[in-house]
Amino acid sequence: AQKITQTQPGMFVQEKEAVTLDCTYDTSDQSYGLFWYKQPSSGEMIFLIYQGSYDEQNATEGRYSLNFQKARKSANLVISASQLGDSAMYFCAMRALSNFGNEKLTFGTGTRLTIIP
């Protein structure tokens, strides 16, 4: 079984500051993938970044980076130079990679990020 824990229900951050959203996970799978999605008020889940459990380097996508610490089972999302448009719900999710064709994602409960002008 897989479990994702996001302990920050809400965060308020000043515009242009960096922000770290916490995510810890638990799984018995040896090979897995970690995802971060953004959900604005429109409801659509927008993919931000992906990290495979065997990737040696932390993933980066523009202003997004994933601080992956495998031994601590954490996969924190870092957003640099936050913008007003970053205000949204953020979900951490994971998937086992060993089961080919199974793309079930397990999500955390999310963090609501509010950027203050």
Add this chain to the structure above:
Amino acid sequence: DAGVTQSPTHLIKTRGQHVTLRCSPISGHKSVSWYQQVLGQGPQFIFQYYEKEERGRGNFPDRFSARQFPNYSSELNVNALLLGDSALYLCASSLIGNPNEKLFFGSGTQLSVL
């Protein structure tokens, strides 16, 4: 190119009724998944279909069913609606359903059961 489209966007039903939700994946995508997102929670996996065959099923009762059509669009059916079925239902698609593929989500159908 159009993204994942879902219809209807909003729906109001009463307890005991039946509902059908529809999803059109991104052109060329063959895998479709359904998720239920209750207010204040993360999405929960319901089904995955690939090439019209069920590849995965979450922990949902038999009142929930789905199918995928030859054009890869999909329907989610829920029978005997309960108040607890009120949620945002999200559809997601991917090319071939590989575990390291990212999912593309639609904006969802907001279902309210009264």
